[in-house]
Amino acid sequence: MRLEGKTAVITGAASGIGRAMARKFAAEGANIVVVDMDEGRLGKVVAELECEMICGDITDEAVIAKMFDREKVDILCNNAGILDALTPLHLADDALYERVMHVNVAGPFRAMRAVLPKMVEAGSGTILNTCSAAALTGGRAGAVYTASKHALLGFTRSTAWFYGGQGVRCNAIAPGAIETKMHFRQQPNMEGFAAYQKHFSTMPRQGKAGEVAALAAFLVSDDASYVNGEIISVDGGWNSF
Ligand SMILES: NC(=O)c1ccc[n+]([C@@H]2O[C@H](COP(=O)([O-])OP(=O)(O)OC[C@H]3O[C@@H](n4cnc5c(N)ncnc54)[C@H](O)[C@@H]3O)[C@@H](O)[C@H]2O)c1
Known part of the structure; x- marks a missing residue:
């Protein structure tokens, strides 16, 4: 078991990708701490x-403090995130901008700063x-979501650069279209959806x-001990063409 004895904090773990990470890491022997705002599913x-x-x-500092109020944290997965209904930029209002940037960027930023x-x-740590x-590309979501994930990649690479020499690795994954609840939480903007569908996987x-x-478990394990500052796609080849 690759994660025996490791403590892993996983956000957005009540559903979809985060829940699958929790299951996989637990099967690999990790002690899991699952974080989410959806109490029922959690x-x-x-x-x-x-x-x-x-x-x-x-994004709440009190929640973040609880996440790391423990003797050691070997693994942090900043996984919670929200979509922007594939909204093109001229239709994105301030509320959408603030909500998506807050959850997708400010949340992981604060968690990394704390851990x-x-x-x-x-x-x-990893x-x-x-x-x-x-x-990685401009045509896979709406404007704000795209900008938010580019920003998170920037934090990933900066963290890898600054802390790699101190034993901390930081990597990212780039899922393509994955069957989770995310896609069904809100009605997509149809203009954005039409453009998105043209370039499907x-x-x-x-x-x-x-x-x-499965990719996540590899990246947080010692099998990936020389992998740092990377973003790896798991998208059925979507971003390669
Ligand atoms: N599903 C896809 O096709 C896809 C593709 C690329 C990237 N992603 C990314 O994968 C991650 C997980 O998405 P998913 O598809 O599993 O979605 P999901 O909606 O099934 O799960 C996301 C979870 O995050 C939680 N969450 C959202 N905002 C939160 C907050 N502020 N605080 C605490 N919990 C919060 C939700 O309650 C939910 O349980 C996201 O970051 C998403 O952007 C998903």
Whole structure:
């Protein structure tokens, strides 16, 4: 088991990719702390995995303090995120901008700021940020989501650069279209959706959350001990063409 004895904090773990990471990391021997604002779904994950839960908003400093109020944190997965209904820029209002940037950028920024001193003191740790195919290209989501995931990639690379020499690795994953609740939470903007569909994946199916979790488990494990500052796609080839 690759994560035996490791403590992993995973945000957005009540659903989709985060829940799949929690399952996979637990199967690899990690002690899991699952974080999400959806109490009902989070409770089900806790019942299944018998792990610790923190219910709350990942942008809230009090929630972040709870996440790292423990002897050691070996792994942080900044995975919680929200979509922007594929809204083109001229239709994106301030409320959409603020909400998406807050959850997708400010949340992970604050979590990394809080955990890094702990990891540096321990001389080890690994952070994995769930970016998106939209972190690498302009045509995979709406304007604000695309900008938010580009920003998260910037934080990933900067963290890898500054802290790699102190034993902390930081990488990102770029899922393509994955079958999760995210896509069904809100009605997409139809103009954005039409543009998005034109360039759909080279594989004739959506990905599964477990396929993303398999990559995540590799990246946070010692198998990836020389991988730092990377973003790796798990998108059925979508971003390659
Ligand atoms: N599903 C995809 O196709 C896809 C593609 C690329 C990237 N992603 C990214 O993967 C990550 C996970 O998405 P998913 O598809 O599993 O979505 P999901 O909606 O199934 O799960 C996201 C979880 O995050 C939680 N969450 C959202 N905002 C939160 C907040 N402020 N505080 C605490 N919890 C919060 C939600 O309650 C939910 O349980 C996101 O960062 C998303 O941007 C998803």
